[in-house]
Amino acid sequence: MKKQILKILSEASESFGHKISPSEITLEKPKNPNHGDLSSNIALLLAGKTNQKPLDIANSLKDNISFDKNFVEKIEVAPPGFLNFTYGAGYRAEVIEKILSDKSDYGRSAIGKSKTVNVEFVSANPTGPLNIGHGRNAVIGDCVARILEFNGFEVTREYYFNNAGRQMRLLGESVRFHYLSKLKKETSFPEDGYQGEYLADIAEQLIEEKGDSLVDGEDVSPFKEIAERVIFEDIKITLDNIGIRMDKYFNEDSLYKSGAIESVLERFFEKDLAYEKDGAVWLRLTKLGLEEDRVMKKSSGEPTYRLPDIAYHEDKLNRNYDMIIDILGADHHASFPDVVAGVEALGYDAQKISVLLHQFVTLTKGGKKIKMSTRKANYVTLDELREEVGQDVLRYFFLMRSINSHLNFEMDLAKKETDENPVYYIQYAHARISSIIRLAAERDENYDQSDLSLLNSVEEKALITYLGEFPEMVVKLHLLFQPHLLTVFLSELAKLFSRFYTEHKVVSDDNELTASRLALCLSTAFVIKNGLGLLGIKAPESM
RNA sequence: GCCCAUGUAGCUCAGUUGGAUAGAGCGCCGGUUUCCUAAACCGGAGGUCGCAGGUUCGAAUCCUGCCAUGGGUACCA
16 A cells, blocks of 8 residues: 555656656655655655655645545645545454454565574573673574564574683682581682572582592583583573573584684684784784684684674575675674674675674662672572563563663563553453454354445544554564564554454444444454564463 | 763653654543453643754754763773
8 A cells, every 4th residue: 555655656746747656755644643654745845856845846736646436535735735635444354354364474474484593692601600790692683583584584593602711710719618618627718709509409419419529620621521511401401481592502612613703713813913923913904894803713723602693693694695794792782893803804795794782781670779699699580570570571571662771670670460560461461352252253144245335433544544553663673673572563563453452342233333443343352462473472362 | 082872741742854732651630330350441720842053834842052961082891
């Protein structure tokens, strides 16, 4: 419908000597319902080019275009020169018919057909349980993946981790500390070691498995290995509990084993992009347009994150994805330009890589911030949070704000099991529809005859028009990667349905009207369910 | 110092990438139920869109400068 109007407007603009292409014209839903269903600024654009009054141009355009009255009921001109279109009953009937025939596929697009995407998210090293910051990352990543799948892309969900290096060694040493102190041996807590009770539990488990056989060993590996194993199992369970399954876990270590790291280093030397200084190996980023050179390999011989990150992204690029998406917290914002520059220098198209940065999360209770620190013991884990509010609320709350904004997770609101909680408000609308449909099924009436033009009240028109906007929303989501737009869309949809429900009785003695309203209810349920599905949230049949 | 994000109602936040009278939820005040789930609906009060300039028919939105907050600016990841 929108496309048709744009095309006709564009053609009509030619008579003013300036053809305006459909992509230049804005045709959007006006805020004020008195301004119709769609509003265009084309006359204002033409006025700028032709020196004619926008109102005159608008009037002239209005007289020169025509539409099927059943689809565009009326066209109005409003100062300073807007053209306002109002949908007809035929358009609305089409929306409902489309939803009822597409069902769970309503809104699906084929934009990504036969294209592949890799979405990398979470990627926390196995040094401890996932915290709420990882939670936001995880839920955003999964939601982006779902959005892409709904747009036809084939998606790989990938988790990148590092089980070598300083942090893991510290973790092992911290476990060893607990192990030794539980066995009453003399020991001291390592500097910068990891706190947290889970490490004591791991030490306990190690004693059960191996007794005191590790007391005299110099090697920290056994401690590291068990810690990694136990923590990783725990992480996978945590993710599973919030509806997230990874397709691939990529171990940084494999890049060393395959020689990929060495190969990257060699090529940088060949291109004169690497050099040695102070015993370390530097990447000549200044030659790549960045401000400072950075260390790739420390004087100790250990690489910094840059080298494996570049090798890792090269690996992903070599896997021939059409798109590569990294979901990262704001604290990583300084690191990815190095990686992108490095990969580009190796001859790859870095345009394929998009980095979605999200801001931090604060947890508030009774209006007060709960302070958190990963290394210290006083943090709330993702698991604990989920146990308290449930999977659906957790996911919704992590998604309800723009990824560019700090997220304030309000525990008090999240724990409310009433309609004040936006998640329940939306789910309730769905449950209520299910209930209506059950009632209709119980009555032994024949609801086959439906005349959708009977749905002509203010509430019904608004609801149907909104349902018709869902496919556009889905496409927009995959372009903007802003899941919160969908949470806003769904709560508005639930609101429109509730208004309709309050004003109109669905199941009545009038069989034809009942049939039409049931069709509307069913359509609404499909859109809510499909939308919630993209967020990874259930659409219950009763509450 | 420099880089990124943010600053909109008492609180938490939207604002469709420049449009018409700036919105929602919570909180506050008032109203609605013989009826399919009241876990609902309606109305009201509440605003210098951080500040100051600029761009144009038109700015919360774009540009410049300043202020504030968070993050980054490692031979940590």
